[in-house]
Amino acid sequence: MNKKVLASILATVLTVTTLAGCGSSSSAPAAGGSDANAPAASGDAAQASDSAGKQTDGKNLPTLTTEPMEITLWDISTEDPGKTNVEGAVQRFMADYPNITVKQTHQQNDTYKQQLVVAMSSGQCPNIYCHWGGGPMAEYYKSGFANDITDMYAKYDHPEFVDAAVAQSTYDGKMLAIPFSGLTGCDIFYNKTIFKDLGLEVPKTLDELEAVCEKLKENNIIPFSLANASKWTGSMYYMYLVARHSGNAEFDAAYTQENGGSFTSPAFIFAGEKIQDWVKKGYFPDGVNSLTADDNQDRALLYDGSAAMMLHGSWQVSGIKQDNEEWYNENIGVFRFPEDSEAKAKGVPQDVEIGTAIGMGLTFNCFKEDGSVDQDMLDACYVLATQYFNDDTYNEAQFSTGTIPSIKGFNENIEDPNNKYIIDEFFKASNVQLWYDQYLPASVTEVHKDCMTELFGLEKTPEQIGQEQDEAMKKALAEK
C-alpha cells in the first residue's frame, strides 16, 4: 500500500512541477510583450503621412518634439462605438507624429475612480486621463496631477467649445481639461402613444404636469418611471425643482454657504415638499428606492407600458434606440422640465438646464521628476486632445451615434427630433448646472445621495435633509 501511495504522490509532484514550469515559461513572453506594446498600426500609417502632410499643418500650435516620446492615456471607452472613435483619434495622431507613441488603456467605468487613485498614489498616473469634471477634477489639480493649460488655451488653436463646456473645464479660474465626450441634457422622456390615447398635452408648467400625472393615475399608469436605488436619478427631480423655483441662485448660495446660503432655503424646501407630495400621490413606482437604473429597471417600466414619463439624461436616446429603434421612433417623445409659473411671475429665470457640457474632459499630467512642467510632453498632449480628439472625423463619428460634441455649431443639422429638442434647449439655457453628484465635493456627494433615498422614502423631511447637506458642505469647505 505504501508503495502505491508513494507512486501516486510522486506522480502528483511531477505533474505539479511540470505545470509550474509550463506556467513560468508561458508567462515570460507575456512579460516581454508588454515592452513591445506599441500599437501596431503606427508603423505603416506613419510612412504614408510624411508625404501627405499632417492634419495640423497651417494651424497655430506648439511645435512638437522630434525625439521619441511615450504618452500614456486612460479613457473609459471599453465599448463600441466610442472605443473605435477614441482609438482612431490616437492613431491619426501617431501617424502624423511617428516619434510619439501613445499607449492607450480603456478602463472600466465602474472602478475607474479607484483605478485613478491607485495609479496616482503609486506614481503611475497616466499622462492623459479622462474624468467628469466637478469636485474630483479640483482634487486632482490640488494634488498635482493636472497641468494648468489656461495660457496654452489662450495662445494656441483649439475647437470653439461652447461656453458652458469651458466653464466646466475650469476650476479656480484655471483651465484644466479639454472636453471630448459631448453634451448631455436632462429632460423628460414620455410615451407619445399613451399621451395620445389619453388625450394628454405636453405640460408647460408644474401645475399642468400635475394634471397630467393625475390623469395617468386615473388610468392606472405610473406617471414617472424612476429607479432611485441609484440615487442620482431621484436627484434630477430635486435639482430641477430647485432650479425652477430659484433660477439656481439658491443652489449657488448653498454651495458656498455664504450670505445665508443653505440647503434649507425656500427652493430646497419647495423641491423636497413637492417630491414628497408626488410620492404620496403615487406619481412614482412603488418601492422606488429598490429599483436601480444600473440594471435598466426604469427603462423596463417604460417599455412594458406601466409608466409614461421618465426624467433622465439624454444618453437615453441612444440607449433606447439601441434596444429597439422602431419602438423608440413610434413611442418616445421628449419635453423640458416644466416651469414654475409662480416663480416665473416673480421674475425668476426658467431657462436653467441640468446636465453636463463636457461629458468628460481630458486632463494632462505632464511633470518631470523634479515637479516642473514637462512642456514638450504637454505640448504633444494638447495637440492630441484638441486636434485629433475633437477633429472632424472624431466629431462626425460622435454625432452619428447621437452624441453632440461640446463645440459651437454642432447644434445644427440634428436629425433625431428628440435629440434636436434636447440640444436646442441646452443651447437656449442661460446656465447649465452640472449634476450635483459630480459638482459637489466628493464627501458631500455621498450625503446628498443618501438624502435623496430618504427624501423619496419619506424617511426624512426636506428640512432634515437640508440640514444634513449643510453640515456636510460646511465640513467640506472647512477642510479646504
Added chain:
Amino acid sequence: MKKDNNVSLARAKARSTARAATVFLIPALLLIAIFIVYPVIDTFVISEYKWNGISADRIFIGMDNWRALIHDAMFWESFKHNLIVMVFSILLQIPLGMLLATFLDAGGKKFNIFKIIWFLPYLMSSVAIAFLFVYALATNGGIVSSLATIIQGKRATVDLLGTSPQALYTVIGVMAWQFTPFYMVYFIAGYGNIDTSVYEAAIIDGATRWQYIKHIAIPLLGPIFKTACTMSLIGSLKYFDMIWNMTQGGPAGSTELMATYMYKLSFQQFNMGYGSTVAAGMFILITAIALIFNKLFKVKEDY
C-alpha cells in the same frame, strides 16, 4: 544519568520538530508577509495621516483619525450591520449546509444530481447574482411581489430592497443563498473524512442513522464545524462583493457594511487617511471577534 539522557533526547526531538516546522511553514509565511502583513502595516501607518490618497504631501495627525473613528456613528452603524449579517449568516448557512450535506451523505451516489445543482449558486458570479435578485425582488413584476399579488388576490408590493431594515435581511438571505452551497461541500468533505469503519461499527451496534449522526458524526466533525463557523464569521464581517453590486450600501446606508464604507471613503471620497483608519479598525474588530469566538468554543485538541 538516565534522566539526563531523556532530557537531551526530548530536546533533540523538539529541535528536529522545530526545524521541520520551520521548513514547512516558510513558504506560506513569506508570501503572507509580503502580500498581506506589509499592506496591513502600511494601512496602520496611513491611518495616522490626513491624506486624500493621491497627493504627494500627507499631513501627520497622530491619533486624530482614530479619535474620529470612535465617535463616528456611521462606522458603528455599519459595524452593527456587520454583526447582524454575521449572526444570521452563521445561523443560516452552517445549519443549512450541514442539513444538505447530511442528506447527501445518507443518500450516497444516487443523489449526485442534487449535489451538483445545489452547488450552482456558489459558482455564479456576484454580478449575476446581484442582477437577478434585484429583478426577482423588484417591486414591479418581481417574483416576490407577483407571488404576493397572487396570494392576496389584488395588486401587492413587497418592497424588500428599498426600505430599511428589510433591505439588510434581504441581503442576508441572498448571501445565505450564495454561500450555503460552499458549507454543504465543506461538510460533505468532513463526512468523507470520517472512517467508514466507524459508521459500520455503529450500525452493527444497532444505531439508527439519526443516532449515528447525532452521537458520532457531529462530535467527530467538531473541529470542522468550528472552522466553518469561523470562516462564516470572518467572511460576513468583511463582506463586500455582492452588497456592492446589489445596494452599494443603500437605501440610505441601511446595508452599509464596514467594507463598503471603507471603500467609499478611500476610493471615492478622497479620504484615504480616514478610510485606512476604518480598514485598520475593521481588522482589529474582526480579529478580536474571531479570537474570542475561538476561545469560547475551544474544541479539545491533541497533537
Added chain:
Amino acid sequence: MAKDNTKETDYRKSKIKSIIAWTIAIIFACVQLVLTLTPFFFMIMNSFRKQFDMLQQGVFHLPDPWFTENYVTVVTHDFFGYFFRSVIVVSISLVLMLIISSFAAYPLARMKFKLNPFIYAAIVAMMSVPMHVTLIPIFKMTTMIGFNDTLKSLIGPYVAFALPMSVFILTAFMKTIPKEIEESAEIDGCNKYKNFFLMILPLSKSGLSTLAIYNGVGMWNEFAFANTLILSPEKKTLPLALGQFKGEHSLNIPINMAVLTLSVLPMIVLFIIFQDKLVKGMMAGAVKG
C-alpha cells in the same frame, strides 16, 4: 411469541418513521433544488434574449424569440483568449496554493512547538484583512519589480490571499486524522517529511478538494486584483471580459449574462468531475492497509 410481535411492530414503526423522514427530506431537497436552480436558469435564459425583449417582457420570462447573437458577439470578442489566460493563472495559482498551504498546515496541526499557537493565530488573523487595503501596496510592489501588466503578477496575490483561509481549513482537516496513524509510521522509522508525504497528504485529500473548489471558484471570478494589475486587453482574464460590454451608459444585460454563462460552464464541468473526490477520502483504505 408476544416478544416476537413487539419486535415486529418496532421494526414496522421504525420503517414507517424512516419513510416519513425520507419523504420530508426529499420535499425539502426539491424545494432547495428549485431555489438554487431558478436564478441560474434565468441567467441562461436571459442570455438568449435581446435587451429590449427582456426589459419589456420581464426578466423572468422565457426567450421569445430566441436570440443567439449574444454568444456570437461574445465569442468573436476574444472570449477564448480571456478564457485561456484565466485557465493558466488559476491553475498555476491553485496548484501552488495547495502545495504551500498543506506544507504550512501540517506542522500547525500535528507538531508541538513553542510558536505554534502564535503562528496559527497570526495566520487566522490575516483572514480578516479587507482585500482593498492591499491594492495600492501590491500595485506599487508589482510596478517596482517590473511585473505590472503581466499575468504572473496575479499569481502572488492570488496564492497569498488564499493561504490564510486554506491553512486554517486544512489544519482543521489534518487534526481529524487519528494520531495513531502517524505514531505507527514513526515507529516504522518515518521522519516528519516522509510522514507528511506518505500519510498526511493523501489522507487530506477531501480537505484539499474542498480548498481547490473554494479557491478555484474565488480565483476564477476574481476581479479587483486583475482589474488593477492588468491593463493591456491582450492580457486580461475572464472576469474582465465583462467590462468589454459595459459602456458608460449602455449596459447590455443579456450580453453580460452570456459572458457569465460561458464563464461558469467550465466550473460546472470541473465540479461534476471532482465532486466524487469530496466523498470518502482514502481514510478507510489507509487504516486497513
